[in-house]
Every structure is written in structure tokens, then in C-alpha cells.
Amino acid sequence: MTSQPAQNDGDDCPALERVRLTVNGRLFEADVEPRRHLGDLLRHDLKLTGTHIGCEHGICGACTVIVNGAPVRSCLMFAGQAHGATIVTIEGLAAPDGTLHPIQQAFWDRHGLQCGFCTPGMMMTIKAVLADIPDADEAAIRDAISGNLCRCTGYETIVDAALDAARALRGNV
Numbered sequence: 001m002t003s004q005p006a007q008n009d010g011d012d013c014p015a016l017e018r019v020r021l022t023v024n025g026r027l028f029e030a031d032v033e034p035r036r037h038l039g040d041l042l043r044h045d046l047k048l049t050g051t052h053i054g055c056e057h058g059i060c061g062a063c064t065v066i067v068n069g070a071p072v073r074s075c076l077m078f079a080g081q082a083h084g085a086t087i088v089t090i091e092g093l094a095a096p097d098g099t100l101h102p103i104q105q106a107f108w109d110r111h112g113l114q115c116g117f118c119t120p121g122m123m124m125t126i127k128a129v130l131a132d133i134p135d136a137d138e139a140a141i142r143d144a145i146s147g148n149l150c151r152c153t154g155y156e157t158i159v160d161a162a163l164d165a166a167r168a169l170r171g172n173v
Helices: 038-045 100-111 120-130 138-145 156-170
Strands: 015-021 026-032 066-069 070-073 086-088
Touching: 015 120, 026 038, 026 156, 038 066, 066 100, 066 156, 100 156, 120 138, 138 156
Parallel strands: 015 086
Antiparallel strands: 015 026, 066 070, 066 086
């Protein structure tokens, strides 16, 4: 007697995982496939479309969010890994009344927004570095954003904005 190959009964979808996370101060729960990445959970399930998905390989940095205080490429983190985490996205940067965060204001003032695709990831990376190094100088800013790719005209206005934001956050406006 020969064995027969198993038949696909159409039930080959992996089991869903229940994740619970706090995003921008709000608690969310969702059922996700084990291989769904955090960026897709944020954009598609939670409708927080400010996080941009660029390369999906962790190279461009457009999808950077802050997870438990550290910048993370949301395309490289499984949603299930974020269970219990506290996450800040670009939507959580401004004050609840809409007042721009000093980083956002500095990008506006210094024309650091450019086309805007890389902007959320840049801002979240800068937020994380300024939390760790409040008096970050130009070299520290350039090093921090070296993993965030901008395909517009360059990084000068972004670096200028980050330095202005650092001064504003220190109260030296």
C-alpha cells in the first residue's frame, strides 16, 4: 500500500495571534497572522497611515516608529513581537490639540519636509536620538539619520531642522 500525499483542505492559513499594544496612548487589540509586520498592523488595521512603508527590508527607514522608547523599523518587526509594547507613531508626535511637536515645527520652519515620504521615519528617529542625547550636535544628528534614506534633494534642511528642534526641546529657542 502506498501512502497518499496529504490533501490540502484549504485550511492552511496560520492561526491568528491576539496582540494588545498601546499606540499613541491608546490601547488596541487585534488578531494578526504570525508573519504580519508591525508596519502593516499600524497602517492597515489601526489606520495610522503616517508610517510609510518603503523598502520592506529595513534599509530606507521610512517606517521607523518608537517601540518602548527605541526607534524600530516597523517593517522588520512582527506585529506579535509588539504584544504589550508602547508605540509612538508620527500621529502621536503632535499635542492632542494639534500643536506641532518642536521637531515638526522645525521641519516646517526649515523646509525639511521635502516630498514627505521619508519625513515620518526621519522625525521618529530624531525624536529617539534627542531623547537619548538632548544636546546632539550635527555629527550626532547625521549619524542618527544615516539609516534613513531621503531621495529628494538632500539632508541639509533635515539636519538644520533637527538642530533647531534640539535647541527648542532644551528651551534655548
